[in-house]
Amino acid sequence: MSESDAVLIKPKDYKTSVKPIWCPGCGDFAVLSAITKALAWMKLAKEEVALISGIGCSSRLPAYVDSYGFHGIHGRVLPLAAGLKVVRPELTVIAAGGDGDGYSIGGNHFMHACRRNIDMTYIVMDNRVYGMTKGQASPTTAADWDKSKLTPHGTGVPPFQPLSIALAAGAGFIARGFSGDPNQMSKLIVEAIEYPGFALIEVLSPCPTFRPEQKEWKHQVRQAEDIPLHDPVQAAEWLAADDGMSSGLIYHRAHPVWQALHEVGSTLADIEQEFRI
Amino acid sequence: MTVPHIQSVEEFIVHAHALKCESEEQLEMCADSLRAHNNPEAATVFRTLSQMIGETIQELEAMAEGRELPQVPPWDFHWQLVDDPQCMDEVHYLINERKALELAQLNEQRALKYFQDTAEVVTDQAVKELAQRLHDHEQRFFQYIEQRLQQLEEDVAHHDDLDPPNMPE
Amino acid sequence: MTQHNNISIAITGSGGSGAVTAGLILLEAMAQAGFYGLMQRSAGPQIRGGESAVMLRFADHELCGPADVFDLWLALDWLKVRRFVDEIPLHGGSQIISDPMIGEPPAEVTGQQAAFIDLSLKQTAATVEGGRVNMVGIGVLAAMLGLSVATMHKAIQKTLSDKGKAVISASLAAIEAGMRLVPSGSVPLTANWQVATGERWNISGNEACGLGALRGGVRFVAAYPITPASDMLEWLAPNLEKIGGTLLQAEDELASINMIVGASFGGVASLTATSGPGLSLMLEGIGLAVASETPITVVNVMRGGPSTGIPTKSEQADLNQALYGPHGDAPHLVLAPLGISDAVFTTQWAVCLAERLQTATIVLSDQSIGQARAIVSPVPETDMLCTRQTAQDIDGEYRRYTLTPDGISPMAIPGTPYGMYTADGLEHNEKGTPSSMAADHNVQLTKRSDKLLQTDYGEHWAEIAADDEAVADYLLLTWGSVSGVVSEGAGRLRDQGYSVTVVAVRLLMPLPLQQMKNALSGAKKILVVEHNYSAQFYHYLMSLGAIPQDASSLARPGPLPLRPGEIVTTMTGEQHE
Ligand SMILES: Cc1ncc(C[n+]2csc(CCOP(=O)(O)OP(=O)(O)O)c2C)c(N)n1
């Protein structure tokens, strides 16, 4: 590190003056904190970072970070981010959103982003509920959670397993963070940004408003010790055995990164020649 | 509590700065979010306290000028080993001033303890002095909270909202 | 007036008979010989081996659409030909070339007045090693059209270049054998045609859209395959690569529309192409582009609808969706190319307008343009202002949606220092911060609407062809692909002594109302022509008060194309009432 770098890290510099609308106590605050810590630690130029999101409480995040941002539409964060990254590969692109946004309405994009492996970081703030629309069950909600009027008997559907699905779909960077530990999360974010390819960080981010029982997560989440794994079979077994409460970088493996190919050298006039009789 | 292995003033400045920034951020987030949720009393508590911390931060930043500082990533700070109180998720949007002060107090325990332990344990005289000074700052912070708490009425029940939550999007 | 010197030829055949290849070869050969042409296609539902028909029309002048009837029909076999009988109307002088050995033509064909020319296509093919009936058939047509062996050589070399030497020489031998089946000394059908000397292009409508996109500066395309838009994507993929652009095949249209919004946010002109079902999926994303003022272009190559509809046939039935699809008040642009050549210009213009006005543009092409191939004059480059206003050297607070006299706010492209902002589909204030305040909503709604309404779109909004008469007897008002057919119908009406004005609208939304009124003023009788069931254009014009109450409508759905004669009978037939 050069001498001029030897300054105090000020994550606050990466925040805008826009005040979050999140409920006090929402886990998403810690994600915001972790992101700004990671950006500050990496000393990324603000204009070289883009935070892209969908719709949901969690998707409000880009407006709070002093970088370029796009608050798109529900479920489409990954294609929005992919389009940007493909044309502007030099930017640091971070996609963010909720479990509903990413795993339900955006579920198809999630799988294809894992396999396409465009170089970006995807942070899913998983609170196992739809916060923004008043607490309905999400894909990661337990089958017997019956606190939503929409599913008075619970969903009766086994929860979506985002990390196992990401692994099966070909993701090479799979991590789980926890809002209760923003510093560890910032480490995961730095590693994810540095990873060449699609990096998934699933963050256990409590929703005290609709899932007050998630306050207990701080007593349940633990840092896993035997990770990261590099072998997909081992990782699959590990994930299958996991109770969803272990945090850390779980799986790390290099995969070919999707890149646009150019064979520049032609002009439009050359292309038009081909139409000539 | 684990003993912090601080070797130099520079190292200590970096730690103290990060720790105070974190406190400030927590308090500010609470203030912002309570302001957004129309609880100005509690918001003011957090705002006032975060400003007090802001002064310490400025002092540390001034002290850092011209020094060669070690670069410590957020996840490597030693107070990680301290049992983290994680109180901010207890902040309900309808909390009263008293509860806000209590939570802030809880939140700041960590810094208080960290500075105290450092002052006790380190051998470097300059670090010791600085830790002592920061510890005094913390004391002032706590004194302020104590005073305010004494001025306040006894706690009454809160957390009651007759309106259902909103569906903004 | 009507231009003569044209001939229409249909070639039909089933699986493996090579009707399409035959059409492509003949089109190229006629181009080599100095003529113009148009080739449209029709096919059964099978992926391979299905029956297919190519409809060719040749002339010594540029063509704008199909004719009413076919003069020649080369039937390579009669299998499932019933499917096409409706699409190949004949007249008393039509000739059907076939081989009695391939079987009996169905009653629908024999019942018509056309004459049969029976030739031993099959046996002739057998005399050549590797010879095929379709090539013999082309030979027959080539000889009838007066094409030389040398011309056929060139056409084969060009069309079959990737098939290898053996195929090429066998094809040539079969073609020559076919040519010998036509008595030497017969007068070629193109005997008194003028031969063009200038340069011409062989281009499909989908390629024309693609070219227009590249000329407009598009360097990123994301799309999901769909008939009849896919071959535009197939053309764009390699050609974008050659000039430093990228095409990404998305997982669905929800992805492709959002990908182009993301790419455009990154500062690169971006486009997607689709057809009705895909457009339906894209609507929410189009609204996002409108609200966030991110320029994008969506080319919708229309097919028969609703739902999966008739994927391989043309219809102009997505107009309503293009105009009104996105929810909320979402002002955007809708344009339609008036033909194959015009698809170059219109698509380029659409991209330029999107970039300039920072909005979404929908281009309504259709199957009859997209999948048709034509010999046309080269489409010259047009000077247009295609640049997006960007924010540079920002000092002070940057306001992404700042109010300006023309409603266009300079856009900070990621990477620009001090320009950081969050684009948003939520209603926002000038800074881009979400806001549900009435004042902000009003201001931003007005801004997004006014920037489109205040723009002077110039003369390109429509092509207007008027006679010298001060007041036209008939005014034919139309849009998009059927404009060519309408123009040809107008020519015939003029031959009958009527004065006719054709207004073919290219910019459908926002419709320049004053210019429209000027163009229509004084017309005695107005007919709105379009290719859909419910007269979508007509009702749109009525809703805007753009046409008088007594204007009438000719709206007919696909799959059969509109034909010039229909225009004539609608006009004159009504007149006799
Ligand atoms: C197409 C569409 N469907 C539904 C909605 C309503 N909606 C907004 S946010 C949301 C779910 C949010 O849940 P999640 O993504 O988990 O985020 P959270 O709010 O919990 O952070 C829904 C269903 C929408 N905005 N758009």
Ligand code: SF4
């Ligand atoms: S509803 Fe839940 S997820 Fe949304 S801001 Fe409140 S606590 Fe966070």
